[in-house]
Amino acid sequence: MAAFAAILRKDLRLELRSGESTVALLAISLLILVVMVFALDASRARGAESAAGALWVALVFSGMLGATRALLAERDNNCIRGLLLSPIEPSTLYAAKLAAAFIFMAIAEIGSVILMVLFFNLNFDITLIRLAPILALGTLGFAALATLLAAISNRTRMGDLLLPILAVPIFVPALIAGVKASASALGGTPESAIAEWLKILIAFDVLFVTAGYLLFEYVVRED
Amino acid sequence: MAAPVVETHELGKTYGQHHVLRDLDLRLLPGRAIFIVGANGAGKSTLLRILAGLSAPTAGRALIFGLDSRRLGPRYRRRIGMLAHQSYLYPNLTARENLEFCAELYAISDPRGSAARWLERVGLERFAERRVRALSRGMEQRLAAARAMIADPGLLLLDEPFASLDSEAVQIIMSLIREAVARGASLVASAHVVPEVQDLEFEVFDLARATLTRRPPTRDSADAGRIARLRSLLGR
Known part of the structure; x- marks a missing residue:
């Protein structure tokens, strides 16, 4: 637990010092939401479904950037080897990197939600609170998946593309479940309708957090 | 007789068709030091990475503290300190923050105090709050040496520890190596040429064409060993 806290604290300190990830994540979310507003038909662009779709597209793109950035810090001076050599379990390293990616994405999403409300002419009301657990589950699932895959792609020459x-x-x-649940939440649909989609998100999270926890050791190790 | 800290049996490593290491047999007892000497690309770094458990051999096996190098758990990894070509230091953290972070990973009590002590030992206390990216190559190497030794490891793996360093940095790192070996740590270090480390008894192995050959001890190195033993007996 102490090693987990130390790695997470170090990642947050590096991020606070440079601000690179958060600024980049917010910028990409802003760009995506602006493009989506202009790309969608004006009348449809005001709908909850369009807003939810745009928000999740922003989440996916910012998530890829967030997960990559959390592991990129370890590329400098080959710090990843220093971590693998230290007396910590690779699963602890995965958990810390997942937590860092989750925090970077969550900050970007708070910004994205505010922009979504403004751009799609929605209201700052209780519906946004209903959106919170859906986004949290989606963010956790995507961060879990992207952190595992970023560890693989970081080792290849075509990593950024991979x-x-x-x-x-x-x-x-998870994307389909997240968009549907978010649209339902923004559109005022009863909780029972959202619950079905939430189950898919929870299943996805359990699957990929477990996979990352168990497999991270094998993907970060050298041949 | 004490169990060897490092023991390799017909160790080999190939990348594709290229043999980097072939049939290496090596045995290192506690408190002993060896230097692996070889040209660039001879496989010195690969060998050290295998001994650290960072890379897997493609033939044979390496036992570290009696355990297969690929199965070293946290308890055993804690006893290995490595100084590599790359420093494993975060450029955007300060010298103090890097050592504190390392001390936390190694579960050292009082990470702040430990970092301060090691900064002093490597002569960087005045640069404690300077970010690593703003340190010179020599300062960064001294800090990397402190990072490698902060947990008082039983096995030191040093990859060309004196490369591109000024004489002050060389003396500091030599002094740290001597202290570590004197307290019982084993050392495997690599170099292009046999280094002149005073007061340290060490064996030299040549690594060329993927094979390791023990160099017969010279009179100088034997003398150095006797002097070192005498000094330790006299309490210095």
Whole structure:
């Protein structure tokens, strides 16, 4: 637990010092939401479904950046080897990197939600609170998946290209569930209708957090 | 007789068709030191990475503290200190923050105090709050040496520890090596040429064409060993 806290604290300190990830994540979310507002038909662009779709597209792209950044810090001076040599379990390293990616993404999402409300002419009301657990589950699932895949892609020459090619198709079930649940939450649909979609998100989270926890050791190790 | 700290049996490593290491047999007892000497690309770094458990051999095996190098758990990894070409230091953290972080990973009590002590030992106390990216190559190497030794490891793996360093940095790192070996740590270090480390008894192995050959001890190195033993007996 102490090692987990030390790695997470170090990642947050590096991020606070540079601000690179958070600024980049917010910028990409802003760009995606602006493009979506202009790309969608004006009348439809005001709908909850369009807003939810745009928000999740922003989440996916910012998530890829967030997960990559959390592991990129270890590329400098080959610090990842220093961590692998230290007396910590690789699963602890995975948990710390997942937590860092989750925090970076969550900060970007708070900004994205505010922009979504403004751009899609929604209200700052109770519906946004209903959105919170859906986004939290989606963020956790995507961060878990992207952190595992970023560890693989970081070791390849085509890494930056490999991550979206691998991550997006795998995330599709959670993406559909997240968009539907978010649209329902923004549209005022009863909780029972959202619960079905939330189950898919929870299942996805359990699957990929467990997979990352168990497999991270094998993907970060050298041949 | 004490169990060897490092023991390799017909150790080999190939990348594709290229043999980097072939049939290496090595045995290192506690408190002993060896230097692996070889040209660039001879496989010195690969061998050290295998001994550290960072890379897997493709043939044979390496036992570290009696355990297969690929199965070293946290308890055993804690006893290994490595100084590599790359410093494993975060450029955007300060010298103090890097050592504190390392001390926390190694569960050292009082990480702050430990970091301060090691900064002093490597002569960097005035640069404690300077970020690593703003340190010179020599300062960074001294800090990396402190990082490698902060947990008082039983096995030191040093990859060309004196490369591109000024004489002050060389003396500091030599002094740390001597102290570590004197307290019983074992050392495997690599170099291009046999280094002149005073007061340290060590064996030299040549690594060329993927094979390791023990160099016969010279009179100088034997003398150095006798002097070192005499000094330790006299309490210095």
